[in-house]
Amino acid sequence: MKQFLSFIRKEFIHISRDFRSMLILLIVPQLMVIILGYIIKNDVEDIRVAVIDPSHDVYSTRITERLSANKYFIFRDELQTEAEALDLFRKGEIDLVIVFCGEFANRLVHTQDATIQLLSNGSEPNQASVSVAYAQQVISSFQQELSSNRGGMNIQVNNQMLFNPQQRSDVNFVPGIVGVIMLLICCMMTSAAIVRERETGTMEILLASPLSPLIVVMAKLVPYMVISLFNICTILLLAIFMMHIPIAGSLWLYMFVAFIYILTALMMGLFLSTCVNTQLAAMLISLLTLLPGVYFSDMVFALDSMPASIRSISNIIPAKWFIAASRKILIQGVDIQYVYKEIVILIVQGLAFLLLSLKMYKTRLE
Numbered sequence: 102m103k104q105f106l107s108f109i110r111k112e113f114i115h116i117s118r119d120f121r122s123m124l125i126l127l128i129v130p131q132l133m134v135i136i137l138g139y140i141i142k143n144d145v146e147d148i149r150v151a152v153i154d155p156s157h158d159v160y161s162t163r164i165t166e167r168l169s170a171n172k173y174f175i176f177r178d179e180l181q182t183e184a185e186a187l188d189l190f191r192k193g194e195i196d197l198v199i200v201f202c203g204e205f206a207n208r209l210v211h212t213q214d215a216t217i218q219l220l221s222n223g224s225e226p227n228q229a230s231v232s233v234a235y236a237q238q239v240i241s242s243f244q245q246e247l248s249s250n251r252g253g254m255n256i257q258v259n260n261q262m263l264f265n266p267q268q269r270s271d272v273n274f275v276p277g278i279v280g281v282i283m284l285l286i287c288c289m290m291t292s293a294a295i296v297r298e299r300e301t302g303t304m305e306i307l308l309a310s311p312l313s314p315l316i317v318v319m320a321k322l323v324p325y326m327v328i329s330l331f332n333i334c335t336i337l338l339l340a341i342f343m344m345h346i347p348i349a350g351s352l353w354l355y356m357f358v359a360f361i362y363i364l365t366a367l368m369m370g371l372f373l374s375t376c377v378n379t380q381l382a383a384m385l386i387s388l389l390t391l392l393p394g395v396y397f398s399d400m401v402f403a404l405d406s407m408p409a410s411i412r413s414i415s416n417i418i419p420a421k422w423f424i425a426a427s428r429k430i431l432i433q434g435v436d437i438q439y440v441y442k443e444i445v446i447l448i449v450q451g452l453a454f455l456l457l458s459l460k461m462y463k464t465r466l467e
Contacts (some may be wrong), residue, residue: 276432281334287369
């Protein structure tokens with residue numbers, strides 16, 4: 102029994118001396134509870150809504166005021182045409198558009214039949230459905246109140262999902278899954294690149310060569326870039342021919358954005374490679390990128406429902422910007438002007454990871 106207790110004491114000592122084990126055992130469970138229980142929510146908040154109101158009568162104005170006062174909605178602007186609304190949808194500046202019919206109050210009073218059309222972004226069908234449901238509740242509440250006072254009034258609400266009228270969930274999820282998978286694979290492939298040279302003893306040859314750190318880093322990058330481009334092409338073919346995902350935009354534009362994203366992800370893996378000393382540690386750290394890639398990239402859970410601090414942190418995740426650009430290109434069929442912001446941010450992130458990798462690159466063996 103004494104020997105058994107001695108072995109237990111020895112194991113406790115070994116665990117306490119291993120910082121990474123203590124981090125996984127004591128910090129990760131609490132962190133997961135906070136993320137899954139507090140940060141991640143299915144509610145959709147801060148729905149950016151615009152209105153097209155050709156009549157500007159008393160009833161349409163009252164409905165607009167109720168929507169503006171609702172805690173779930175943020176009133177953005179009053180638009181003139183549906184073409185203008187479509188442009189704002191592609192820019193990602195609005196989530197819902199309320200379109201009143203002409204002479205709304207006159208039709209409601211005299212013919213007891215007025216229509217309201219709800220335009221939503223079908224590229225994210227779950228969020229669109231929730232947004233429409235919230236708007237319908239506000240309109241239904243107004244109609245019940247109006248009918249109790251005047252009686253016999255009917256507001257007909259029509260819902261139209263733009264870009265994904267069939268409300269196919271796979272159309273929304275496939276671009277997100279591609280972004281997360283490529284981030285994970287690229288980080289795993291390159292995270293052990295520099296570390297492998299140290300563990301196999303070939304780092305001395307690299308340090309003795311006249312090659313600069315930039316040449317060494319880029320030389321390690323090219324093979325993985327070719328493999329990653331092959332992967333993205335095969336995944337795209339599977340999405341088109343096996344899952345029958347409709348492609349609304351330019352494939353050349355999508356591949357251009359994918360090339361920048363893969364380059365950024367590979368540089369991120371190289372940076373992780375310069376921060377650790379073993380291949381195992383590099384692989385474990387690269388696996389940790391899966392968690393923020395899934396939860397904080399707007400792939401599954403709406404970022405608008407998360408705290409502002411988390412939304413700020415999500416901006417540093419490359420998968421968020423690639424997924425946003427992919428949905429715009431593949432589902433909405435936009436041109437490069439609508440994904441310019443995402444492209445610039447991915448380029449900046451890639452350059453930042455490259456500079457950090459060069460800074461952390463050790464020219465001497467320890």
